[in-house]
Amino acid sequence: TGLISTLANFGLDAGLIRYLPQMEVEDRNKLYNTVITVTLLAALIIAVIFMVFLDKFSPSLTFIREGWFSVMFIGYIALTSVSYLQCMTFTALRRADLSLAQSLINGIRIPLLLVFAPLGIIGVLLSINISFVVSVLFGSIALLKYKLSYLFKLDIPSIRKTVNFSLWNYTAGILLMAQGGIIPIIIINTIGPKENAYFYVAFAMSSFLFMIPA
Secondary structure (H helix, E strand, O other): OOOHHHHHHOOOHHHHHHHHOOHHHHHHHHHHHHHHHHHHHHHHHHHHHHHHHHHHHHHHHHHHHHHHHHHHHHHHHHHHHHHHHHHHHHHHHOHHHHHHHHHHHHHOOHHOOOOOOOOOOHHHHHHHHHHHHHHHHHHHHHHHHHOOOOOOOOHHHHOOOHHHHHHHHHHHHHHHHHHHHHHHHHHHOOOOOOOOOOOOOHHHHHHHHHHHOO
16 A cells, blocks of 8 residues: 555655745645645556456455455545645644644554454454544644645646656655565565565564664
């Protein structure tokens, strides 16, 4: 899902941080709406393509095309995309405190997981989705103070001057994210889900340790 989100944002998250603070209020809202709309549509399209070709990409994950799994997966992609861009908007507005608050809200998935764990994988996805629903609601309300509200609008001229800056960051982001997004898929298809789980835990812990010096 992280790889899908990275592929879908086209580096516009970096453009948002770079150009939003310089804009007038009306232009800010146009850029904010356009970035979220483009990213959301791209993420959903890529997610659907991923699900359609799961037999080739990762046969062991074909279960997510069944019943509620597909709904939960698509919902997760949409919610994480919006929540991430709201977080980047807080950063652009120099409100790291709100970005931190939103990240802490995402953490409610842990106690929720204890509640929904008996439901299995559906319970895991449900706890994550609920946390992101609350996160997106918080972000939407907090951004109203800055006259930023999402209305599913496209204003291509508003992102035109961000294209060059965004694409370079997009390329760097893909190269950085590729190992974390592709290696787990390779492992789960060649070695198995159990070994992939062990790898992911170790990878997540090492990623956290790398963040500490920053």
